[in-house]
Amino acid sequence: MLNISNNVLNKKVDLSVYKSTQRVFHKRHYKYFNGFLMGSAIFFIVVLFLPWTQNVRGKGALTTLKPDQRPQTIQSPIPGRIEKWYVQEGDFVNKGDTILFISDIKNEYFDPKLVERTGDQIQAKEMSVVSYEGKVKALNNQIAALATERTLKLEQAKNKLLQSKLKVKSDSIDYIASKTNLDIAERQFKRTEQLQEEGLKAVTDVEEKRLKLQETQAKLIAQENKLLTSRNDILNATMEINRIQAEYTDKISKAQSDMYTAQSGQYDSRAQVTKLENQYTNYEMRNSMYYIKAPQSGYVNKVLQAGIGETFKEGDKLVGIMPETYDKAVEIYITPLDLPLMHKGEKARIQFDGWPAIVFSGWPNASYGTYSGVIIAIETFISPNGKYRVLLAQDPDDKPWPEQLRVGSGANAIALLEDVPIWYELWRQLNGFPPNYYQPETTINKDKK
Structure with a gap:
């Protein structure tokens, strides 16, 4: 009640005789609840001082480490007409194998002799x-x-x-x-x-x-x-x-x-x-160019100019091919705000699409299903999507990446930065501040020299 009058009801009426009152005002419940609150507060305070690894996230896809190992398209250096296909999609071809035969469409080259x-x-x-x-x-x-x-x-x-x-x-x-x-x-x-x-x-x-x-x-x-x-x-x-x-x-x-x-x-x-x-x-x-051959061993991905008798111009894409062997790498895109935090040689944790993972971004050692990568290249010019491209290779000191991965599959990368307390990270996130700008020790030593 609001206790507006001077007559105190609980002093005149004994409420302890009621069962509901006995259940609510029993002092034993206060003790347990207060203990729970006190333990939670202590646990929360302790957690605030636990180490937290700052990180920068980026999304990308799986690619190859070397340019000559990436998927490529085969073009014809001369205009022509498709006469015969020797392969189909999904076939494996060795270097130098004939993929298709074309004929010339320019009248000055019609003479067979x-x-x-x-x-x-x-x-x-x-x-x-x-x-x-x-x-x-x-x-x-x-x-x-x-x-x-x-x-x-x-x-x-x-x-x-x-x-x-x-x-x-x-x-x-x-x-x-x-x-x-x-x-x-x-x-x-x-x-x-x-x-x-x-x-x-x-x-x-x-x-x-x-x-x-x-x-x-x-x-x-x-x-x-x-x-x-x-x-x-x-x-x-x-x-x-x-x-x-x-x-x-x-x-x-x-x-x-x-x-x-x-x-x-x-x-x-x-x-x-x-x-x-x-x-x-x-x-x-020019006669030797009538036979389109595989530049390297790989798999025929997709035929871009199908049919017999179809004409094309010089430089047109005819067929796509994926090299047989390649070194995996991951390309991710980060915002310009996070670019100064990236340095070659730093490690990152990678989560591949289709591979279940439990990720704790601040505690990488406690994560499950992620793989380690090393930054090997940082693009110095911004990409059309307004972000900078970072290339990560497989960490030789950690477990290898899955063999079943294919070029083009999605990947999420978490670049690991400094270790800070959790309370500092919460304060930074609430204020919208960027992670700590720092330089690796190797870079600092070089600058000093």
């Missing part, structure tokens, strides 16, 4: 190169013959020039002798004429001397003409030398021009041979 005809073109061009080589050799021989002939002709002309010079010297001497004879004849004629006037010589003597003088004068003129002719021969011999040099220079230049033309044709033919050989190799490699 394209490689053979290209080889014939190469042989024809190679024969053309040989012909040009023979022509170049013939022209080189012709140039050498012309050079030899020019040398002989020049030697002959030089000899003739030397003879002409020697003849000029000889005629010069004869000319000087004729002039001397003329002087002697003139003096003799004058003396004879003077003696005839004095009466010492007859007229016939004077006429003989006059005749001899005229003969000497004629010889002098003839010798002068002969000297001029010899000098003219020198000029002719010099001109002959120049003519020979000009003539053979023209012939040799023409032969060299023909040789350079032949060499140009030879080099052009070689370039065409090289181009055809390149095409021949490309055609051979």
Whole structure:
């Protein structure tokens, strides 16, 4: 009751005589209940001081440790049409096994004897190169013959020039002798004429001397003409030398021009041979691409281009393949707030989908059904989902992961951080604070060094 009046009912009426009152106000119940409350309080206080491992959770999936071990799709480097399948989904293929056969859809590759005809073109061009080589050799021989002939002709002309010079010297001497004879004849004629006037010589003597003088004068003129002719021969011999040099220079230049033309044709033919050989190799490699082969041993997962006669473009995905052997890893995504807490080499607990587990995130040793992992890579650029990707590998010091796991299955990871009291963790969670930012001891030691 509210006890508004001064009359106290429990003092006037004895309530202990009633059974219900005896059951409610019995002092023994107070003792047990108070003991339970006291024990619960002590237990709760003790639990608050128990160690709790801070952690960061992340969801992801099972993947492979190495890029070449992950599921891949096989593409065709050329456009084509599917002609025949040699495998079906779920088959195991070894490296190099043929998966399917395709045909070309470009009209420039329709010829089934394209490689053979290209080889014939190469042989024809190679024969053309040989012909040009023979022509170049013939022209080189012709140039050498012309050079030899020019040398002989020049030697002959030089000899003739030397003879002409020697003849000029000889005629010069004869000319000087004729002039001397003329002087002697003139003096003799004058003396004879003077003696005839004095009466010492007859007229016939004077006429003989006059005749001899005229003969000497004629010889002098003839010798002068002969000297001029010899000098003219020198000029002719010099001109002959120049003519020979000009003539053979023209012939040799023409032969060299023909040789350079032949060499140009030879080099052009070689370039065409090289181009055809390149095409021949490309055609051979393209023919080998008609058979799509397995790049590595594995299982055929899914056929992406089905049917016979279906066409596709270059680079289109044809079939998916999963490698036979691979090293398991788990990729998880964490928020940017938790990224500074991740470090390589730290351990984490992983729960795989389909494997029952009892997880105590703060007490990893008490968890059941979880497996240990080690952080081996942390992505430095944010993913499209707004989180950062972290890669975990199997811990070699702990029990191995289940063999039945398949790539792509889901996984939940718990990255273990510092050990703190439970009361601190509750206070942090209630206030929405992030876990403690810290650096591993190995990183701190490196920074100090």
